[in-house]
Amino acid sequence: MKLLVTGGAGYIGSVVTALLLRAGHTVTVLDDLSTGHRDAVPPAASFVETDVTNAADILDPSYHAVLHFAAKSLVSESTRDPGGYWRTNVAGTLALLEATRHHGTERVVFSSTAAVYGDPTSTPIVETDPPLPTNPYGASKLSVDRMLESWADAYGIGAVSLRYFNVAGAHGHLGERHDPETHLVPNLLRVAAGTVAHARIHGTDYPTRDGSAVRDYLHVVDLADAHLRALERVTPGEFRVYNLGTGSGYTVREMLDAARRVTGHPVPAVEGPRRPGDPAVLVAGNERAQRELGWRVHRTIDEIVADAWSFVQRQGART
Numbered sequence: 001m002k003l004l005v006t007g008g009a010g011y012i013g014s015v016v017t018a019l020l021l022r023a024g025h026t027v028t029v030l031d032d033l034s035t036g037h038r039d040a041v042p043p044a045a046s047f048v049e050t051d052v053t054n055a056a057d058i059l060d061p062s063y064h065a066v067l068h069f070a071a072k073s074l075v076s077e078s079t080r081d082p083g084g085y086w087r088t089n090v091a092g093t094l095a096l097l098e099a100t101r102h103h104g105t106e107r108v109v110f111s112s113t114a115a116v117y118g119d120p121t122s123t124p125i126v127e128t129d130p131p132l133p134t135n136p137y138g139a140s141k142l143s144v145d146r147m148l149e150s151w152a153d154a155y156g157i158g159a160v161s162l163r164y165f166n167v168a169g170a171h172g173h174l175g176e177r178h179d180p181e182t183h184l185v186p187n188l189l190r191v192a193a194g195t196v197a198h199a200r201i202h203g204t205d206y207p208t209r210d211g212s213a214v215r216d217y218l219h220v221v222d223l224a225d226a227h228l229r230a231l232e233r234v235t236p237g238e239f240r241v242y243n244l245g246t247g248s249g250y251t252v253r254e255m256l257d258a259a260r261r262v263t264g265h266p267v268p269a270v271e272g273p274r275r276p277g278d279p280a281v282l283v284a285g286n287e288r289a290q291r292e293l294g295w296r297v298h299r300t301i302d303e304i305v306a307d308a309w310s311f312v313q314r315q316g317a318r319t
């Protein structure tokens with residue numbers, strides 16, 4: 001297929017682009033490089049540096065599908081400065097969808113998030129649970145789900161919304177390079193690499209087995225595989241939602257142990273207060289993705305941390 005990948009210079013979009021190319025697809029990456037990196041775009045992909053609102057200038061009727069990763073995605077930033085979230089995530093997606101309609105692109109695969117569910121009332125979270133986002137980031141992503149549903153109903157596009165839980169790990173030289181970095185796994189590995197003195201545990205009084213928050217960590221390559229499957233599954237006129245997570249949760253302290261085990265470094269950590277807006281437990285029910293996409297999780301927590309660690313070491317060797 002001929003594909004447009006928005007946000008393909010970012011962490012997840014670059015890995016998916018690499019796997020799409022390997023599967024024989026033709027890929028154009030659209031990215032404004034606001035948080036992405038030009039050197040993360042695989043050389044076999046075409047690259048256009050522009051804002052997602054300019055997608056109509058890039059798309060043409062020869063494209064079969066769009067994979068839409070471009071977004072702002074930090075929960076705490078979204079509470080402090082929501083404007084950019086509504087602008088990029090909602091107005092940007094609206095412009096993209098208008099471009100797909102104009103050029104007759106029939107298929108869209110969208111990066112959604114567990115943040116649409118807010119504070120879950122039961123665990124694991126399934127797709128039929130009510131989405132009640134508690135921050136502008138989650139609300140903006142839920143708005144896009146609603147937009148896609150109406151586009152499928154009224155204009156006949158096929159759309160799949162993939163609600164990712166916590167994505168981590170790396171694919172060779174493609175990994176997380178955010179600044180600032182807020183995600184747990186890369187922050188733990190910065191300590192192991194000696195860049196930062198100690199890790200921080202945000203909250204030790206959650207109602208969990210050791211008091212720290214539980215998340216469902218998914219290897220970025222397992223996540224990418226779901227995108228290739230979604231691309232095959234997406235059907236014009238239909239909107240489908242899938243949770244993407246492993247179904248197992250790990251506490252922050254358990255992730256610290258994994259980082260120590262994998263790197264052999266003591267990874268000292270200090271305890272601090274909860275990060276505002278963080279739910280206690282987010283774990284995915286993934287049966288729908290297994291059943292309808294034939295998707296399976298293959299990689300363990302230690303493989304996630306080991307691949308992220310190899311990436312950090314490669315980065316260190318480059319500087």
Ligand SMILES: NC(=O)c1ccc[n+]([C@@H]2O[C@H](COP(=O)([O-])OP(=O)(O)OC[C@H]3O[C@@H](n4cnc5c(N)ncnc54)[C@H](O)[C@@H]3O)[C@@H](O)[C@H]2O)c1
Pocket residue numbers: 006007008009010011012013030031032033034035036037050051052053068069070071072073088092111112113114163164165166167168
């Ligand atoms: N990382 C996670 O754990 C996680 C979890 C749930 C959902 N997501 C979603 O997955 C997607 C990718 O996340 P990521 O972690 O790779 O983030 P990222 O910041 O590494 O990638 C986002 C990419 O989009 C580009 N971009 C941002 N605004 C743009 C705009 N206006 N026009 C064009 N390009 C723009 C950035 O330059 C960047 O390359 C996002 O939609 C995010 O909301 C990520």
Ligand SMILES: O=c1ccn([C@@H]2O[C@H](COP(=O)(O)OP(=O)(O)O[C@H]3O[C@H](CO)[C@@H](O)[C@H](O)[C@H]3O)[C@@H](O)[C@H]2O)c(=O)[nH]1
Pocket residue numbers: 073074075113114115164165166167182183184185187188199200201202203213214215252275278282
């Ligand atoms: O240095 C750190 C960083 C994080 N945490 C904690 O570790 C957990 C995971 O945090 P982080 O890696 O920042 O991910 P989340 O805040 O859970 O958010 C990610 O996962 C969500 C889905 O679960 C997505 O919606 C978001 O886009 C994505 O950033 C949380 O309990 C944090 O409080 C720490 O204790 N110390």
